[in-house]
Amino acid sequence: MIEATHLTKVFSDRKRGDIRAVDGVDFRCQPGGIYGLLGANGAGKTTTLRLLATILQPTSGTARVCGFDIREQPEIVRAHVGFLSTATALYGRLTARETVEYFGRLNGLTGDKLRRRVEELFALLEIGAFADRRCDKLSTGMKQRVSIARTLVHDPPVMIFDEPTLGLDVMAARTIVGFIRDCRSHGKTVIFSSHVMSEVQKLCDHVGIIHQGKLLAQGTLAELRQRTGQADLEEIFVQTVEVAS
Amino acid sequence: MNPASIGVIYRKELTDTLRDRRTILSTIVLPILMFPVLTLGFGFVAAKSMQKVHREGSTIMLLGETNAPTLAETVRKAEGIRIIPPSDDYAMRIGDKKLHAALEFPSQFEADVNANRQQVVKIYNFAGETRSQVAVSLLRRILGGYRDQLVEARLMQNGLSKEVLRPFESKEENVAPPEKVGGNAIGGLFPYLIIFLCFMGALAPAIDLTVGEKERGTIETILASPVNRVDLVVGKFLMVFTASIVTAAVSLASFALTFSLPFLAAMEFSRKGQVPFDISVTGVAAVLFMMLPLTIMFAAVLMTISVWSKTSKEANSYVAPLMLLVLMPAMAALVPGFDLNARLALIPVLNVSLVSREVLTGNYPWLLILLVFGSSCAYAASALSLVVAAFKRESILFRT
Numbered sequence: 001m002i003e004a005t006h007l008t009k010v011f012s013d014r015k016r017g018d019i020r021a022v023d024g025v026d027f028r029c030q031p032g033g034i035y036g037l038l039g040a041n042g043a044g045k046t047t048t049l050r051l052l053a054t055i056l057q058p059t060s061g062t063a064r065v066c067g068f069d070i071r072e073q074p075e076i077v078r079a080h081v082g083f084l085s086t087a088t089a090l091y092g093r094l095t096a097r098e099t100v101e102y103f104g105r106l107n108g109l110t111g112d113k114l115r116r117r118v119e120e121l122f123a124l125l126e127i128g129a130f131a132d133r134r135c136d137k138l139s140t141g142m143k144q145r146v147s148i149a150r151t152l153v154h155d156p157p158v159m160i161f162d163e164p165t166l167g168l169d170v171m172a173a174r175t176i177v178g179f180i181r182d183c184r185s186h187g188k189t190v191i192f193s194s195h196v197m198s199e200v201q202k203l204c205d206h207v208g209i210i211h212q213g214k215l216l217a218q219g220t221l222a223e224l225r226q227r228t229g230q231a232d233l234e235e236i237f238v239q240t241v242e243v244a245s
Numbered sequence: 246m247n248p249a250s251i252g253v254i255y256r257k258e259l260t261d262t263l264r265d266r267r268t269i270l271s272t273i274v275l276p277i278l279m280f281p282v283l284t285l286g287f288g289f290v291a292a293k294s295m296q297k298v299h300r301e302g303s304t305i306m307l308l309g310e311t312n313a314p315t316l317a318e319t320v321r322k323a324e325g326i327r328i329i330p331p332s333d334d335y336a337m338r339i340g341d342k343k344l345h346a347a348l349e350f351p352s353q354f355e356a357d358v359n360a361n362r363q364q365v366v367k368i369y370n371f372a373g374e375t376r377s378q379v380a381v382s383l384l385r386r387i388l389g390g391y392r393d394q395l396v397e398a399r400l401m402q403n404g405l406s407k408e409v410l411r412p413f414e415s416k417e418e419n420v421a422p423p424e425k426v427g428g429n430a431i432g433g434l435f436p437y438l439i440i441f442l443c444f445m446g447a448l449a450p451a452i453d454l455t456v457g458e459k460e461r462g463t464i465e466t467i468l469a470s471p472v473n474r475v476d477l478v479v480g481k482f483l484m485v486f487t488a489s490i491v492t493a494a495v496s497l498a499s500f501a502l503t504f505s506l507p508f509l510a511a512m513e514f515s516r517k518g519q520v521p522f523d524i525s526v527t528g529v530a531a532v533l534f535m536m537l538p539l540t541i542m543f544a545a546v547l548m549t550i551s552v553w554s555k556t557s558k559e560a561n562s563y564v565a566p567l568m569l570l571v572l573m574p575a576m577a578a579l580v581p582g583f584d585l586n587a588r589l590a591l592i593p594v595l596n597v598s599l600v601s602r603e604v605l606t607g608n609y610p611w612l613l614i615l616l617v618f619g620s621s622c623a624y625a626a627s628a629l630s631l632v633v634a635a636f637k638r639e640s641i642l643f644r645t
Contacts, residue, residue, distance in 0.1 A: 055468045056639050075471050083469035089462030093264040094257070105253040106470045134264075150466070 001189055002029040002052060002158060006061030009047050009213075021047040023213035024061065029191050029206070031157070034184050036204030037193040038237060044213040045193035046085070049162045052191065053083040065158055079107060082151035085162030092136030096127055096146045099135060100153055107154035121149040141172045148179050159183045161192035165199065177203065197234045207233070209240045216244050246479060250472050254480025258454055262484060268449040272488045276442055276496035280503040302327050303380035306335050306347040313350040313358075313366075316391055320348065323387050339371050345380035346370045358395070423523035428605035431524065433579040436532060436601035438500070439493055440575040440594060443540045444547075446492025447485050448564060451547035454481045456554045464642060478548075478636040482629070485544040493536070497529075525607065532601040535614075538621035539597050543571075545628035549635050555645055578602040590616040593624045 009022040022044045029035040039045045050056045052063055054074035063070045066080045090099055100121065104114045122128050125145045130138060135146060151159070161180060165173040180203060183190050194200050200207060201221065208218035217224060217240045221233070230236045262268050302325040310317045310331070321328055329344065338344035347369040351357075357364045368384050371377035397407050419426065458464040467477065547564065554560035574595035577583055585599040596617040603610060635641050 050465075053469050055465060056643075075473055078469060079471040081469070083465075085465065087462050088466040088469065090466070091257075091261060091463055092461065093261050098257075098260065102253070102257050103470055106250060106472045108471075154471075 001031055001067070002027075002035075002063060002065050002191060004028070004048075004052070004061070004063040007048065007051060007058055007063050008060045009044075009051055009056060010059040020213045022051065022058075025210070025213075025215045027208055027215060027218055029189050031189045032184060032187045033205040034180065034190040034192060034203050035206045035208065036200040037191065037208050037210055038195070038197070038200050038233075039193070039210035040195060040241075043210045045195075045210055046162050047213075048210070049083075049085070049160050049191065049193055053081055053160050054078055055083075079154065080156050080158055082154075082156040082159045083162075084147055084151045084160070084164055086164065086166040086168075087162070088147065090135040090143055090146055090150070093134060095132050095134050096138065096142075096149075097122075097131045099146060100149045103150045104153040109154065117153060117155075118149075121152055125149050140168065141175065144168065144172050144175055148176075156188070158189045159191070161190070163193055163195070165194070165196070197232075197237065201233045209237055211241050211244060214244070216240050247473060247476050250476045251480045251483070254472065254477055255483050258450075258481055258484035259487070262450055262453065262488065265449075265453055268453060268488065271449045272446050272492045273495055276446070276492050277499050279496060280500045284503050298376060298379055299325070303345045303376070303383055304329055304343070305380060305384070306331055306338075306344055308335065308347055308349040309352065309354070310350065312352050313354040315355060316350065316366075316388075319391050320384070320387055323383070325383060335369060339369060339377065342371065342374065342376070345377050346384060348384060422607075424525040424528070425607050427524040428528055428607055432602040432605040435529075435605060436578050436598045437572075437575045439497070439532065439536055439601075440539065440598060441572060442496045443489045443493050443536060444543050444568065444571050447489040447540070447544045447547050450485045450488040451544060452551045452557050452560045452564075454484060455548055455552035456557055456560050459642075459645060460556060468642070474636050475633055478633050482544055482548060482632065485548060486541060489540045489544055493533070493540070497533075525605070528605040528607065531604045535597050535600060535604070535618060535621070538618065538625040539594065541625035542593065542621070542628045545625070545632045549628070549632045552632070552635050553641050553644060574598060585610070585613055585617075587613065587616060591620045593621065597621060 004025055004027050007022055007025045008020065011019045011021055013019055025044075025048060027035065037045045037048060047056065051058050052065060052070065054070050054077050057074075058071065065077045068076045068080065070077050091102075094102065097118065100118050101114060104117060109117060122131055125148055127142075127145055127149060130142055135143060138146065159180075161176075164176045164180070168176065177199065180190060180192060184205075192203070204221070206218065206220055207224060209216045209224075217227070219227070224233075224236050225231060228236045228239050230239055304327050305320070306329050307317055307320065308331050320326065332338075335344060335347040339347065349367040349369065351364055351366070354364050354366070366388060368381055370381045396410065400407055400409060421429075458467065468474075546567075550563050550567070551557075551560040554563065571594055574592065575598050577595045578598040578601060583599070585596070585603060589599060590596045590613050600610075600614055600617045604614070
């Protein structure tokens, strides 16, 4: 469960002054559902998700993840979150196994429990064949699977994906999309950002359209269709953004 | 702070660093090779060129040879000298290093000398040029020998012994204990080298573990894990600190080994006379102990600069001037007469450099030592809190 209330992040830039990257955003994501954050580049998607993962601190407003406040208890929030983005790279000089074990340990797993969990994930994601190879020797697809294992090692109830398919080929992107669906069917709360309309249309139960830091519209696809009178998500998006500006 | 998660971070960074070829090269391989290569290499080149000088001898031109037939004959017979026929362009030839020196006898030299009228023989040379100076000292020796012969003959004629001219001799004798002699010989150089090596040892991992994570895109991965940012920076710091200590230890061992090889020790120190030479283990241990807070400061400062940088390249360009800033005060102990006092004891790097020289020569000014150690610890603590603060600032971690 994620509940964001008036979530705001202001960056001060010496040349451009204050930038309201995220501006009073309210939304709610339920367990067993996928919330898609749809927006152009620079709309505030990445910042919103980084705030939820407590990688950044909000300027004002807040959010609760599984009931924990992102300002007050950032470490507990992170223990409940799996965060995956194209920017979250792997340590190239560690092997796949060392990587997943490392993040398991950081999440407090030790001994047999850690080993069992790693084996379980490696079997599930078919990592076994390259488990002891260094990450910088792996193909993009293999790296993706190790990254997924890394995010899942502590079995988090909330999953945050920031443009997870950006720059991936079709097969690697399918792995990710399949994985996001699995998260939903396991009852996890999933939030994911994208600017690819088709991906959002295929996956999301709820959609939020974000533009210049503001959440312009949100609801189920059906609700958005009804409100705008448009059938296609791309048309819905363009109309919403145009009305706002 | 959670020791368990600091341990997890530290172990991972250790594995990661041990697999980084660049860091291994600068923390282990380079310091191992530095002393033997420098000493052996330098010794070898020096020995080779001395051999060459010896083999070829000095090329000398005699001017006005007929003015001093006896002396000229003595010079001609001397070993290691090649005489070439006189010509007017001797100055140019000396400048071109074709001729090493020219000896000019004034007219009436022999007649004047025999008549007890003082004369001047000129040695034309190239000031500061090694082979020309070798020729000059050779000629001085020959001329001196000839002069002594003349003096002795004259004294004998008058029924006097040569002791008349030297009523007494003087002789030097070392009374300082061997450790002090050794301490004095290395007292300036040793702290300088150790300070330099500790800095160098921290450099590569400090960059790799901070801005390296930004460059490789792993910083967001690690920040998204539940680890506390203080634990993260402490774990990383301990790794950088370890690298720095290992570099110092490895180079110290290499230094000790190189100089304990008997032939090298003989070559290096025979020039200082046959004085017993030793290095106090207590002094070295004390220096290393004094280095600890300084090493902590280096690691923390380097990490702060590196984590603030956008790229390794940027970090490197800030570190280069910083290195000068460290090396200059580290050289303080090489300046004779520049002594430690209460005010200097508060200046970082400089204080440790100066106090190390004192300790190595067997002086223990306890109050100053305490002051140096205390202020070094204070600087180390401030540098540490600086790097911890830097890791808490998202504007620094995400400065790209």
